[in-house]
Amino acid sequence: MEIRILGGGMxxxxxxxxxxxxxxxxLMDYGAMIAEGKPEFPQHISPKEIDVIILSHAHLDHSGGIPLLYITERPKLITTQLTAEISELLIQDFIHLSGYYLPYEHLELKTMLSSVTPIFFREQIKIKNAKVRALNAGHIPGSIMCLIEVDGRKVLYTGDINNIETRLLRGAPKKLPKLDAIIMEGTYATTDHADRKKTEKEFVTAIREVLNREGTVLVPAFSVGRAQEILCILEAYKISAPIYLDGMARKASRIMLRHSKYIKNYKLFNRAHERAKWITGWSQRKKACKKPGIIVSPAGMLKGGxxxxxxxxxxxxxxxxxxxxSYQIPGTPGRILLESGIYNFGRRSEKVKAEIGWFDFSSHSGRRELIEIIEKNKIKKVILVHGEGEALLKLGEELRDRRLAEDVIVAKNGEEIRV
Ligand SMILES: [Zn+2]
Ligand SMILES: [Zn+2]
Structure with a gap:
């Protein structure tokens, strides 16, 4: 088979x-690059030629271009029911914020959603001479890896993957079927994460210190996944102070609460959401700031929300x-705050007096776990995507040097690879 990288290369x-x-x-994923101003899309593909689109998860860097393929055609879209619903939320918001620059509208999103054939973990769907199987990716609720078998050859596309267990999700399976090739993400190709439990403990200890001095903690968190995970951690450690949930995270939580089978410990998840106070208006928002407590609210990098x-x-x-x-992209208000302690309040930038902390609750496998996937499953052909170019090249080199794979390709956009 032939694999073409249309986007996400380096x-x-x-x-x-x-x-x-x-x-x-x-076609697997068709995302958007959310840059300042005009978003970018992957290389062109004619929807007429496509038998099926598989969406790994709802994040816009994977889903944001899919409505483009529903302007004139209606290709079948395979994804989990939860991903379909969260994609609707995220793409609607994308249209709302960047509509002026987008080559599609709500109508195309609607057509896209009406073309979904839902799939669940471990389930298999046949498309012509191919078998498509979904495997849990452990990245955000509803996320899958796609295992594709064509004429006896097997390829796995990881999408975004996390193979360690978190409070919210089970990790992606470490033991994989025998593969001819893997298309693997490398967001953290050169970075190891700290031990998750240790990070949780440090986070909770820091929160308790703030509460003890009668302070309020703001946890800026992504709406999908991170906000819910923070609530689960606070519930698991029995933090008794008031906990507030605000912004689009509320909508994401409402969707997830309807899909218990995607959540690792739904009892904990449900309890955490029952105990949290769901902010419904400005007077509540102001009140929440006046008493010691924890406010979980997007945006995760303090860009809006x-x-x-x-x-x-x-x-x-x-x-x-x-x-x-979470990771703070260079140039975002969150990153500037971390590096300089300065925040732009609108009219002017000021040194922030509140304590500033950063905790690595990543939803991507780190370098060590990525290498483990290749090593444990003895995968000979590795195609690296979804990472910063330098970092992917370095990981590729390490895999080759340690003879963990025979053929490692750090794919560029437009590259064609035969498997
Ligand atoms: Zn993602
Ligand atoms: Zn991604």
Whole structure:
């Protein structure tokens, strides 16, 4: 079979992979690159040629270009029911924020959603001469890896993957079927994560210290996954202070609460959401800032969202704390805050008086886990995508040097690879 990298080669953003073999033509993901101003999309593919689109998960760097393929055609879309519903939420928001630059509208999103054939973990669907199987990817609720078998050859596309267990999700399976090739993400190709339990404990200890001094903690968190995981951690450690949930995270939580089978410990998840106070308006928002407590609110990198309001209320008091819980892209307000302690309050930038912390609750496998996938499963052909170019090259080199794979390709956009 032939694999074409349409996007996500030596970059994080606009992931898209085309696989052709025998009579079948499959597209896996078709994302958007969310840059300042105009979003970018993967290389062109004609929807007429595609037998099926498989969506690994709802993040816009994987889903944001899919409505483009529903302007004139209606290709079948395979994904989990939960991913379909979260994609609707994220793409709607994308249209709302960047609509002016987007070559599609709500109508195309609607057509896309009406073309979904849901799949669940370990389930298999036949498309012409291909078998498509979904495997848990452990990245965000509903995320899958796609295992494709065409004429006896097997390829796995990881999408975004996390193979360690978190409070929210089971990890992706470590033991994989025998593969001819793997198309693997490498967001953290050169970075190892700290031990998860240790990070949780440090986070909870830091939170308790702030509460003890009667402060309020703002946890800016992504709406999908991270916000819910933070609630689960706070519930698991029995933090008794008031916990608030705000912004789009509420909508994402509402969707996830309807899909218990994707959540590792639904009892804990449900309890955490029952105990949290769901902010419904401005008066509640203001009240939440006045008493010791924890506010979980997007955006995760302080770029917009209700977290911006909370920053204005909380960041000027040393009793309070701002705890960032994800990777901060260079140039974002969150990254600037971490590096300089300075935040732009709108009219002017100021040194923040509140305590600033950063905790590595990643939803991607780190370097060690990525290498383990190749080593444990003895995969000979490795195609690396979805990472910063330099880092992917370094990981590729390490895999070759240690003779863990025979053939390692750090794929570029437009590259065609035969398997
Ligand atoms: Zn993702
Ligand atoms: Zn991604």
């Amino acid at each position: 970059e994080v953003g606009k992931s898209a992979i085309n696989l052709q073999g025998g009579k079948v033509n499959i 209700t977290a911006v309001f909370y920053m204005k209320r909380l960041a000027r008091n040393e009793r309070n704390a701002i705890f960032l819980v």
